[in-house]
Amino acid sequence: MDPYKFRPSSAFNSPFWTTNSGAPVWNNNNSLTVGERGPILLEDYHLIEKIAQFDRERIPERVVHARGASAKGFFEVTHDITHLTCADFLRGPGVQTPVIVRFSTVIHERGSPETLRDPGNFDLVGNNFPVFFIRDGMKFPDMVHALKPNPVSHIQENWRILDFFSHHPESLHMFTFLFDDIGIPADYRHMDGSGVNTYTLVNKAGKTHYVKFHWKPTCGVKSLLEDEAVVVGGTNHSHATKDLYDSIAAGNYPEWKLYIQTIDPDHEDRFDFDPLDVTKTWPKTSCPSSRWPSGLEQEHRQFFAENEQLAFCPAIIVPGIYYSDDKLLQTRIFSYADTQRHRLGPNYLLLPPNAPKSAHHNNHHEGFMNFMHRDEEVNYFPSRYDPVRHAEQYPIPSRVLTGRREKTVIKKENNFKQPGERYRSWAPDRQERFIRRWIEALSDQRVTHEIRSIWISYWSQCDKSLGQKLATRLNVKPSM
Numbered sequence: 001m002d003p004y005k006f007r008p009s010s011a012f013n014s015p016f017w018t019t020n021s022g023a024p025v026w027n028n029n030n031s032l033t034v035g036e037r038g039p040i041l042l043e044d045y046h047l048i049e050k051i052a053q054f055d056r057e058r059i060p061e062r063v064v065h066a067r068g069a070s071a072k073g074f075f076e077v078t079h080d081i082t083h084l085t086c087a088d089f090l091r092g093p094g095v096q097t098p099v100i101v102r103f104s105t106v107i108h109e110r111g112s113p114e115t116l117r118d119p120g121n122f123d124l125v126g127n128n129f130p131v132f133f134i135r136d137g138m139k140f141p142d143m144v145h146a147l148k149p150n151p152v153s154h155i156q157e158n159w160r161i162l163d164f165f166s167h168h169p170e171s172l173h174m175f176t177f178l179f180d181d182i183g184i185p186a187d188y189r190h191m192d193g194s195g196v197n198t199y200t201l202v203n204k205a206g207k208t209h210y211v212k213f214h215w216k217p218t219c220g221v222k223s224l225l226e227d228e229a230v231v232v233g234g235t236n237h238s239h240a241t242k243d244l245y246d247s248i249a250a251g252n253y254p255e256w257k258l259y260i261q262t263i264d265p266d267h268e269d270r271f272d273f274d275p276l277d278v279t280k281t282w283p284k285t286s287c288p289s290s291r292w293p294s295g296l297e298q299e300h301r302q303f304f305a306e307n308e309q310l311a312f313c314p315a316i317i318v319p320g321i322y323y324s325d326d327k328l329l330q331t332r333i334f335s336y337a338d339t340q341r342h343r344l345g346p347n348y349l350l351l352p353p354n355a356p357k358s359a360h361h362n363n364h365h366e367g368f369m370n371f372m373h374r375d376e377e378v379n380y381f382p383s384r385y386d387p388v389r390h391a392e393q394y395p396i397p398s399r400v401l402t403g404r405r406e407k408t409v410i411k412k413e414n415n416f417k418q419p420g421e422r423y424r425s426w427a428p429d430r431q432e433r434f435i436r437r438w439i440e441a442l443s444d445q446r447v448t449h450e451i452r453s454i455w456i457s458y459w460s461q462c463d464k465s466l467g468q469k470l471a472t473r474l475n476v477k478p479s480m
């Protein structure tokens with residue numbers, strides 16, 4: 001008998017109704033009762049199993065990025081970058097790799113509107129903005145608590161957000177994206193994507209380059225202004241998921257082109273910022289930018305299996321791509337798999353949407369919900385009975401690491417220059433909308449005079465005229 005034939009791959013591989021163990025169910029409408037009117041007998045195993053399974057249908061939602069939708073497609077290499085990396089899936093133009101992508105908002109819960117202004121959205125575990133609020137993972141849980149609803153009222157409140165970030169001026173650059181016109185994407189198809197963190201490309205000879213990944217949608221970027229968001233969100237609070245589903249169903253497949261920016265680590269001191277600081281963008285002119293793989297045809301699948309059970313992780317890399325010392329990335333390397341062991345169980349990588357598509361072997365087995373078939377007697381390493389060897393070594397960054405143990409901020413914080421430059425690059429009407437959003441946020445009754453003046457000082461340090469306008473309109477003097 002083929003042991004795989006009856007694997008639980010589909011609920012519909014039996015022509016008749018059964019229990020989970022395969023016993024025939026002859027009545028799926030009526031409980032087993034004493035007489036016609038009851039009571040119900042506890043021995044109605046099918047009823048108990050059905051209700052118990054129902055009771056457990058919800059798995060914990062993601063602590064962040066709970067609201068989202070996913071789609072499948074492929075990734076095709078268009079440019080030869082083998083001088084930069086020995087990654088097999090980038091071995092040459094034309095090579096295709098199947099991918100699954102999830103798009104999400106960041107802060108609000110699974111059923112929340114998709115029109116909320118929110119820092120997030122593009123997944124391959126990146127964002128729709130190229131920078132982030134904080135550069136040290138130590139601050140992440142507090143940041144999320146401040147952005148999430150107030151634990152008492154369960155309402156997201158500006159005073160808590162502005163209070164928290166008033167201690168962290170490295171967030172200013174991110175706020176020039178969040179409070180800009182692009183703060184509410186029109187839908188998931190019309191969004192840029194950015195890996196944000198710095199990774200390292202390693203070629204066959206071991207030469208490294210820092211790299212940032214950027215996705216550009218071929219259908220362009222579209223956003224909603226506040227009035228439009230109210231209408232769209234008021235009409236359908238799942239508008240972005242619907243748009244993705246409908247366009248794929250109509251054969252109008254979304255497509256992104258992936259670009260890279262690289263910096264030779266030998267040149268990392270040439271900048272007035274730290275290239276591993278996620279609150280900074282790398283200037284286009286000083287970094288060779290290569291147009292790179294394109295492609296993505298998409299197709300929709302069952303929501304629970306291929307959205308809720310998906311587990312993305314910035315730590316999952318392949319030979320030819322390595323991490324960098326970017327402090328935020330270093331924390332993310334631990335956090336994702338850790339939360340997924342809790343959210344989906346320790347064997348979450350055996351779930352079909354997450355399982356490796358290549359052959360894999362190790363002795364990390366057993367634990368809750370292990371459904372891998374194994375019949376080896378040797379589950380330890382090394383063994384003279386088991387021929388499995390170490391994989392071939394591949395190059396990783398070889399730089400010598402030195403330094404004292406310390407808990408400190410990086411040297412080149414430079415928190416004000418890039419946000420100021422970004423603000424000055426906008427047309428006056430776009431600057432005006434940015435100012436209006438800040439006035440509204442800072443006018444929250446619970447924002448204290450101290451917090452208000454700190455923010456005005458911060459924006460003054462980015463751009464004098466911006467700070468001046470905020471101070472005049474809010475009738476506040478900068479305090480720092």
Ligand code: HEM
Nearest residue numbers: 062065102123125126127132137140195196331332335339
């Ligand atoms: C130290 C900083 C960070 C920590 C500790 C962190 C932690 C987490 C956690 C625990 C999840 C839930 C994962 C799951 O349940 O499967 C998550 C999801 C996510 N994070 Fe982060 N995060 C950090 C920074 C970032 C940054 C900088 C970005 C963007 C560049 C980002 C993008 C995402 C995305 C897109 C998801 C959703 C993944 C999905 O669709 O399953 N995060 N993050």
